[in-house]
Amino acid sequence: MQNFARSSDKYTVRFYPIIKSWREIVTNYIDELAKITELSQEIDLPYIMGNPIALEQEIFTGRDDIGLRIEQLLLDRRRPPLLLYGQRRMGKTSLLNNIGKLLPSNIIPMFVDLQGAPSSASDYAGFLYNLARDMEKSAKKQGLTLPSLAREVLKSDAFTYFYEWLDKVEQALEQNTALLALDEFEVLDNAIAKGRFDEQDVLGMLRHLIQHRPRFKILLAGSHTIEEYQRWASYLINVQVVHISYLKETEARQLIERPVKDFTLRYEPNAVERVLQLTRCHPFLVQLLCAEIIVLKNEQDPSIRRLATLADVEAAIPEALQSGGFFFADIQNNQVDATGEAILRFIAAQGEGAIVSRQTLLQLFPDADITFNLLLQRELIEEVDNGYCFQVELIRRWFI
Numbered sequence: 183m184q185n186f187a188r189s190s191d192k193y194t195v196r197f198y199p200i201i202k203s204w205r206e207i208v209t210n211y212i213d214e215l216a217k218i219t220e221l222s223q224e225i226d227l228p229y230i231m232g233n234p235i236a237l238e239q240e241i242f243t244g245r246d247d248i249g250l251r252i253e254q255l256l257l258d259r260r261r262p263p264l265l266l267y268g269q270r271r272m273g274k275t276s277l278l279n280n281i282g283k284l285l286p287s288n289i290i291p292m293f294v295d296l297q298g299a300p301s302s303a304s305d306y307a308g309f310l311y312n313l314a315r316d317m318e319k320s321a322k323k324q325g326l327t328l329p330s331l332a333r334e335v336l337k338s339d340a341f342t343y344f345y346e347w348l349d350k351v352e353q354a355l356e357q358n359t360a361l362l363a364l365d366e367f368e369v370l371d372n373a374i375a376k377g378r379f380d381e382q383d384v385l386g387m388l389r390h391l392i393q394h395r396p397r398f399k400i401l402l403a404g405s406h407t408i409e410e411y412q413r414w415a416s417y418l419i420n421v422q423v424v425h426i427s428y429l430k431e432t433e434a435r436q437l438i439e440r441p442v443k444d445f446t447l448r449y450e451p452n453a454v455e456r457v458l459q460l461t462r463c464h465p466f467l468v469q470l471l472c473a474e475i476i477v478l479k480n481e482q483d484p485s486i487r488r489l490a491t492l493a494d495v496e497a498a499i500p501e502a503l504q505s506g507g508f509f510f511a512d513i514q515n516n517q518v519d520a521t522g523e524a525i526l527r528f529i530a531a532q533g534e535g536a537i538v539s540r541q542t543l544l545q546l547f548p549d550a551d552i553t554f555n556l557l558l559q560r561e562l563i564e565e566v567d568n569g570y571c572f573q574v575e576l577i578r579r580w581f582i
């Protein structure tokens with residue numbers, strides 16, 4: 183082209199503008215086609231629902247405030263054990279998987295899922311072996327190699343060898359601190375209740391760690407309070423509770439509007455507001471609803487696919503209630519009793535945002551004080567103006 187432009191040849195001078203113009207037409211058309219193809223493509227689903235978010239997965243959002251609180255409590259010279267307390271699917275495991283990012287690098291998180299191998303072990307040798315192996319695995323993710331503990335040596339005198347191993351771990355830690363995070367501590371409680379493990383042996387070991395091994399800090403995570411598990415209280419003195427609940431509004435907005443880099447769906451402002459209202463920034467429910475919105479958008483015409491409207495959000499609700507059935511059914515079947523369910527259904531029937539007076543409820547459900555407390559504790563309802571209402575609109579919808 184440049185040669186053409188400079189040439190003074192008569193034909194070149196004549197044809198140059200024509201070639202230039204054709205060239206422009208073709209390039210523009212290529213661009214246009216590229217845009218059309220891009221638009222007609224489906225929106226990728228960035229959401230992870232149900233499974234905890236693993237280390238370094240981009241979708242992990244927020245929780246800096248909880249990281250900070252844990253960091254501060256770890257500095258407490260009385261070395262209190264911590265309880266990360268939050269309802270099911272509020273993000274405890276996801277947080278523990280990602281806690282390394284939120285804490286200073288001299289704190290090495292060691293994550294143990296008690297629902298897995300440790301609590302299902304048949305004896306102490308198996309229990310302690312699995313515990314050690316999980317600790318070793320997560321230390322490795324933080325770049326720290328721990329000595330390994332052979333299963334055979336535990337056969338004779340499990341606790342003695344385990345403590346010896348802990349000595350070596352302390353050496354390997356050098357100036358660092360280990361944060362031993364035991365997820366789903368209720369499962370271990372169950373194993374003790376069933377007589378599979380002895381209370382004094384297992385909880386005594388935890389107490390020993392807390393009192394005599396300053397390099398280790400203990401964090402338990404679960405959806406029950408220590409008061410609900412009386413036997414733990416006498417071993418874990420001075421427990422500090424870290425409450426994990428709904429995301430902050432800015433965090434939820436990010437999860438909706440920009441869950442990952444190059445997210446190609448835009449929301450109209452009132453559509454975002456509606457997602458916030460329906461979910462109350464519950465991390466799992468935001469992901470559930472937004473995933474259904476994407477599924478709906480992908481079925482729509484490419485010309486309107488990239489913009490989510492209020493109508494789209496409303497249309498996604500029944501889909502979310504259905505695909506998230508396991509979450510809602512767990513509340514109904516495992517977290518409340520029959521009276522609790524009846525109370526929830528009654529409040530739900532009064533409509534979105536309805537507050538039912540305490541008096542009305544006590545007339546309908548006399549002697550249900552304990553149940554009200556349970557519903558409050560499970561963060562299903564809240565007290566407003568001497569009455570009760572649902573905390574989360576999507577959960578209310580399930581109970582209609």
Ligand SMILES: Nc1ncnc2c1ncn2[C@@H]1O[C@H](COP(=O)(O)OP(=O)(O)O)[C@@H](O)[C@H]1O
Binds near residue numbers: 231232275465469
């Ligand atoms: N920080 C977070 N950012 C984004 N999504 C989250 C976050 N925490 C939880 N979630 C969502 O909630 C779901 C349940 O989280 P999980 O960590 O398994 O909860 P818990 O351990 O409290 O039961 C995850 O699959 C994910 O969809």
Ligand SMILES: [Mg+2]
Binds near residue numbers: 234274275276365
């Ligand atoms: Mg969990």
